[in-house]
Amino acid sequence: MAGSYGVQQALLALILCSSFLLGANAFDFSLDSSSFTTDNMILLGGAHLTGSENGSLSLIPELPNNPQQASGVAYYHAPVRMLDPKTNKTASFSTKFTFHQIPESYNNSATDRRGDGMTFVFSSSSTWVGGAAGRLGILPLDQGNTMVKLFLVEYDTFQNSINRDPAFDHVGVDTMSAVSEVLEEVQSLGLNFWTGEQVWSWIEYNGTSKVLEVRVANSSSRPDSPLLQYTRDLVGVVNEQMWVGFSAGTGDAYSYYFIDSWEFEIFGLPAKKKSVSVGLIAGCVAGGVVMLVIIGLGVLYWIRKKRREAENVQAIEDFIQLSGMPDHFSYKQLSVATKSFSETSKLGEGGFGSVYKGILPSSGTAVAVKRVGAESRQGEREFLAEVSIISQLRHRNVVQLMGYCRDGRRLLLVYEYMPNGSLDRALLHPSSPEHVLSWERRMKILSGLASALHYLHEGWKQQVIHRDVKSSNVMLDDEFNAKLGDFGLARLVDHSKHAETTMVAGTYGFIAPEAIGTGKFTDKTDVYAFGAVVLEIATGRKAFDSSRPEDEMSVVDMVWDRLKDGKLISVVDKRLDGKYEVVDLEVMLLLGLICSHPDPKARPSMRQVVQVLAGDAPVPPVPLCKPSLSFSSGGLAVTLRDLENTRSTSSASGTFTDRSSSTSASSFLPNSSSFFTPKQGR
Template sequence: MLSRNMKVVYLLCVLISLQSRVESDRQGDALYDMKIKLNATSNQLIDWNQNQVNPCTWNSVICDSNNNVVQVTLSSMGFNGILSPRIGELQYLTVLSLPGNNITGGIPEQFGNLSSLTNLDLEINRLSGEIPASLGKLAKLQILILSQNNLTGKIPDSLTNLTALNDIRLAFNGLSGQIPDELFQVARYNFTGNDLNCGTNQQHLCASSVSVQGKSPNSKIGIVLGIVGGVILLLVIGVVFLICKSRRKGYRREEFVDVAGEDDRRIAFGQLKRFAYRELQIATDGFSEKNVLGQGGFGKVYKGVLPDSTKIAVKRLTDYESPGGEAAFLREVEMISVAVHRNLLRLIGFCTTPTERLLVYPFMQNLSVAYRLRDFKPGEPVLNWPTRKRVALGTARGLEYLHEHCSPKIIHRDVKAANVLLDEDFEAVVGDFGLAKLVDVRKTSVTTQVRGTMGHIAPEYLSTGKSSERTDVFGYGIMLLELVTGQRAIDFSRLEEEDDVLLLDHVKKLQKEKRLGDIVDRNLNNEYDGQEVEMMIQVALLCTQASPEDRPTMSEVVRMLEGEGLAERWEEWQQVEVRQEYERLQRRFDWGEDSLYNQDAIELSGAR
């Protein structure tokens, strides 16, 4: 039995763990209530799902390193509901930005509980009622924007307590009464469009000189002169540049200038960081070959370290000038705004120069599943069976999110063990969206070029060039077989044993012969649950059926891996297999196994 002191320590650990979980759940509940109160439509905030993931993975939500929600930005979404009082529970929130919507009702008093808030922007809505005096408790508030609403009443005197305030805009409401003199000391203010007295005896202008509205004639003249002066300065700089260039004719050195390309104007930067080329050059030791983590269809991936000791992986696109390469870059950058999930690789930022396109990801400490299955070094740990089960489920959840929770949905098109990475806890993270395809339901999904890796590509994709979610399901099924066997999808060494080159055919044959022990990866040293292995093989074979219509969806795969519905689905599959095998035997019988026609057919289809 545990001693009394040990029991106390254990109890404290449990309470701390529970508190952390409750905190996460409480934030998620508050945000979900916010979604409901705002009357978000079925196509809005799709991933704000209580049962989906931690709120830190939700779109438009930013968290700090401790998984505390610190920013919520929902601009011009068309919401027509009200503000949820539960927003006041987000004690770590620093930015709440909801401009350009049609939100009605009042500003909840509970907003005064947002002790960490520095920026509150509710501009261009239809908010009514008075400005709550509780906002005066927001000691860290620097920006308060409530312009173009239907707010009434007086400006609360409590706002004079906001010593950190440097921007207050309350223009074009129905406010009345006296404006506290202290608010005219704020660097930027705008009270125009109200029935307000601008200071004692109206000695103040209703808008500061740095405000967008209410510029004086002198300020307009200054702007014009500034523009003219700027144009003249640019002309002078241009002439000097041409003179210098002519003097240096014939001399050329390598230069790296961070200039945005023409296509970059289409990129919504969102939460991504734009890196300078020099930053990434230093981080990767000049893109040294010793830092190469791998090489794909569009270029190499390098390990790097930023000045703050953050480890990164830099994907350097070598053929970006080709249509495929440039499209891959733009596609990966664009998808960050819609694909945010704990089992998907997060894009940190990017870099563009006239000659470079680079993508920056967090470094995955345990590399890829393929590496851990086949290429690991002596002394490194082998993926045990429980970890392989977690990888299977995590990968399935990531793909389920791409297929069913993104709008528009995303097809990966190259699902394989090499593209599933492992974080420091050996949790699966689906990576390499360079081959992924954003699917607009209004357009065809027929492509002019088949992308992917042989052995993982679904048969209908090879024959028609048409991809769908079910092509990903096929690739996922092959990846499950890689997890179970530790082998490659295509392995010509198996020919030496007169076996099948394709892993799928190899496993099917052994499964029919009930040779489970010959299927499982020998590196597991028989340390696995036979029933669980059999279940995973069954799921894999269901995912790799020849007809895409017969394959399960990824949400069905998740449920089967969790133990729901597999038995029924497997029984149906076996009946289909028996029927197809009977039809194959019937055709062989009808042709005649020893007929001349059949022998010629075998000869024409054989290897030459």
């Protein structure tokens, strides 16, 4: 496709050269639910079309076990001219769109559990996606971010005290901060954005008077008076070229956000007029000749690329056959099995494709079918990575790959079906209080995941670095055995070497700090992610939750703070109702912390982790306070024996209390040394 794209760009450049003398002024478009397509929209994150090729624009993945902190961004495929840099004059624009939001239905009740909201946005980057909770899918976590410029109108449905939000649904104007520069509630209009009813909105900006007006209504009749009127000079806020579109974020509760129609017009800037000169004409002619040469070379490149792609497809087929994969399925078989890949069959959606539940017609076997996104440039790369690695792995705690399908450019993988879904859904969003994971099941899941990672790191002929260990990639079978899946980001390396990449992979909260800084992934980056999962299992909280107070957003930081305060046991998941083993809980928490150590050299190997969980080795000493990245082994540490010397337990409830109300940090430390290593396991 790169060759074809290059030819198109060359032709476009040739056309633009001929039109250069005339310039361009106004620009507009109109889209509805039948004309949103992957050709005219850039879809990022969870954004997608409700149909296979066109349909309403959905900003959040539509699936029954939708994870929290989901976000999506959709831009029109071409930028718009917002600023004349010579005169510092900004364009005028007018837009009208309709949208509706469907809130989360939790236990068939509490339908007001709604996401954070959505935005109409101008962005200086067509690839920018911001944070989810509190960031509306578009705003950066760091307000000092200089990588992108943003101007947006938010349609907020969640009261976030940090962002100074009012109690009701509101419309606001933001730039680089989630704190609106100006906002107005919509309650006075008799509107709620989250009821599922369609909402109409009009946004108009006068580039001369600098006045922005926003209107909303529950019908197509444009209100005479604006809900919000704000004078704002966009010079310094926008670049000459900006991308226009929509974004949404779900936060703690998920909601579906749909754009049903969209009209947009921008005007008011002087055309880029240029004086006609002989030199300019000669330049255009010479440029045209150069473009023709480039087109010719591009066509040759495109032909050769197509040949190489055909050879690559055959190489995929040959590799799969050599790898001993059990079955090749036809596309028709998998289409029938998944009811034509219907929304009702969808189990989940990842960065490179969607996963569907299917029933094989020939055997009645339930399977999970992963369809690699055809629009993904990394699709074949991910397909090859997953096939080349997981098809060769044989372990009870690794998801089994049952087969594949290659039909032209359609690439599909067929896995064993996991009836109990993913760990994050079972742990964080049980269907009822009776389905809260028991302590025994949590220990079983943790041991299974540790066994899988030990096998990947040390049990196979090559070391496998997973690079995306997180609770949503841990699947649970009918007996709640943990099975690690999603190897699309995994890498094979020789033992004692590390995998290098130019792009940080993984999910915030599970990414080791050294991977962010260097782009290098090792078995110790997987250990870090494992530590985050351990603490999620023990506390029943997400690894990172931006909706919580700042000192509690990171579960790792929160647990380390409680350890320092002598209240480690207080972090336990309250839904367990005291039904847990205190010693096992202490082991789990200390193990999670040492695996989350900022210094990769201080983290244990997965072999050590397995030994600790089996009771064959003690937990290594854990620093009392979270170390910095320059941590040295001369600091204070706490061990399981230290905790046993400072706690008292209630056999009836399994709760923990300090011996003294004024326990100090030094009470955790043995008298003989600042570090204490137990001589025996638990």
